[in-house]
Each structure stands twice: as structure tokens, then as C-alpha cells.
Amino acid sequence: MQKYNDTTYAILGILTTECRSGYEIKQFIDNSLNHFWKISYGQVYPTLKKLEQEELATIQAASREGKPDRKEYFLTEKGKAVLKDWLEQPLKQLPVERNEVLLKLFFGRHQTTEQTLHLLEDYKQKLEKLYQTYEGIEEGIEEGIASHNHNQSDAKYWLFTLDYGKKVTEAAIAWCDATIKEI
Amino acid sequence: MQKYNDTTYAILGILTTECRSGYEIKQFIDNSLNHFWKISYGQVYPTLKKLEQEELATIQAASREGKPDRKEYFLTEKGKAVLKDWLEQPLKQLPVERNEVLLKLFFGRHQTTEQTLHLLEDYKQKLEKLYQTYEGIEEGIEEGIASHNHNQSDAKYWLFTLDYGKKVTEAAIAWCDATIKEI
DNA sequence: GTTCGCATGTAAAGAGTTACATGATTGT
């Protein structure tokens, strides 16, 4: 089976929800996958175009009263098969996550102690803000369940991914505290 | 002051250690920064070339008995100033770290429970291996201190970055365990 | 002589961001 990139699989997966247009997909990623995935319109539209060319999805033009026309995409059987196949594939090697803070800290000898402390405090603050973002997304998902806006069995998995973000961010914040004390 | 990319700053920083050649820089990154930074020869050599063109470093050809010739790079005052300036700059926004596991888990509804469990167990195993890699790097740094192979005050910061990797990986492993139980 | 580690490099392809361009509809 032909290989696609993860961005393609992400969009393929989102098309199993009620998201249908490029605009909506981008919104969805910004609101619900933002803790571990992001995407720009510069990727969304070309990828959708490719999806149709490869017959993984079909397009339907939709005029909805009160809003501009849009293109709605629907997975084909082939599209569903490609998604299913990807889900079954073993994980690739864990990617190295580049971290600007650690890179600067690594060269901490060339900074003053104040600068290093400031770096860590700034990082900690950003992490705390991130944590709050996660809580916000979590609430959004829970509201979505309550108002039946999205599939209940999807929500379960969505909450798992959020928990990951929270746990890992907590650990990073704790490391900041410990390192600030040790410097 | 002109801006460069983080890869350039990483190399600039490494040139403050005893690493002098492109080959050595690549080795160093693979051995000591591998938990939060990586680089390919396709970046190393062109970046070094640019460093010289921009007068951030000078080249010296070096013949060492028993080994092929190589080019040794030395930071200029301008190079040191650029590095220092970057260290002082405030952090950019935290990047979104794409995570293939979370992406697959997000679409867990389209998998069997067995598949999801397998995904998480595979991830956990990879994280444990990663943790061991960190311990290996840590030992390497400690040996480097003992044998005076590298600057003592560098080592302090290097160990901080490793601790980060360990703490965050631990949290991820704990999340795997908790999620496996909950599924 | 051939394999391994040391050493330097480039070209092409792929991935992703940014900035731009366009236009509909609704509310103020």
C-alpha cells in the first residue's frame, strides 16, 4: 500500500468525524489536537486536493444558507482502508524533539546565573499557560459530550491524549522548579 | 543583529567546546545532545561553510598523524557575540510537538482494543529504551568529568538537560501504564 | 585487498510556514 505522510493520515482521520471542509479541519486541529499536532492552510488545501486525486475522498460542493459555499470531503472505501492500514502499522522510531530551552541551558556556562534563572522561569510560565490550554480543551470536549456534538466513543480517546499532555507538562514544570533551586 | 536559525546557534555553541570539525560536531550531537537535538551531515557542512562566510568562525586545515586531514573551525569574536546575543534573546513560543502515538490514539475508535493496547505497549517499550539511552549519556558525561575530557562547568548544565529528558520520559511511561489499565 | 572508521561534501526531494490574494455573508 502506498505511503503518505502523517499530515495526510491526520486529515484522513479527521474526515471520520463530522468535519468536512478544509476550513473546518483547520479549526478542529487548532481546537482539539493543538497539544500534539498542528497544521497550516498551506498544508490543508493541497493535501485535500491530493486526497481527491488519489481517490481517498470525494468532493461535494455545498451551499449553506447564511454562509459562503464550501467543499465537503467524504472518505471513500479506499480512504477508509488507507487510514485503517496506517493505524495498524508499527510505530516509527521516536522522533527527537528539539527543545530551544534545553539547547540554551546546555550552553549555560556562557550565561550569567540570572539569565539562566530567567530562562527557566520564562519556560515554567509558558508551560503553566500550556497546561491551562489543555484544561480548556478538556472542558471543550466534555461539553461536546454533554451536548452530543461529537461521538462519545471518540471523546474517550481524545481525553487520553489530553491527559498525556497534562502529565508530561506537569513533569516539565516540576523539573523547572527543581533545576531553579539547584542552579 | 542578524538572525540565524537554531541549528546555526547549536553549532556555534558546540564550537565553544573542544569540538572543531564537522565530523566531530556531528558525533558530539549524536552522543550528547541526542535527547533534544539532532542534525545531519547535510546540515552540518553547509552551516559551517556559512559560518566562515559570515565571519563567525575561521577555518584551519589540520593534518593529524594516523588520521585523514580535516578542517578545524574556531569561533571569532563576532561568532562569540552572536552566540551570546542568542542566549539573551527571550524564548520563542513553545513549539507543538507532533506525536504519532497520540495521533493514532486519537483515532482509537477505528481500532480494536488489542491494537490500541499494542500501540501503547510498543510506545512504553520505546520510552523505556530511551530512558536507558539517557542513563548511558549521563554516565558518559560523568566519565568525561572524571577524566577531565570536558569542562566541569559545562557538565553541570549538560546533566540538567538529561534530567529533563528522564523526568519527562518517566511521566510518559507512567501515563502509558495508567492508560493501558483504563482502556 | 578489503573493510572499517575518519572525513568532507552535494543534489534532490520532502515537509512545513508565511505571506499573500480573493471573495461571500452577516452584523454594526
Next chain:
DNA sequence: ACAATCATGTAACTCTTTACATGCGAAC
């Protein structure tokens, strides 16, 4: 008129990986 939101798209640029090409010196 105008701003805001919804909506689609492209071109240029940057960054990175991969694959290839080359060659020295040592050890077996």
C-alpha cells in the same frame, strides 16, 4: 461603509532528510 467570520487557495521560502560521491589511513 466596515469589520468579522467563513471560506479557498497559491507561491516563495526555509528547513531537513536522504542518498549519493569521494577519499585517506589503519588493521586484518
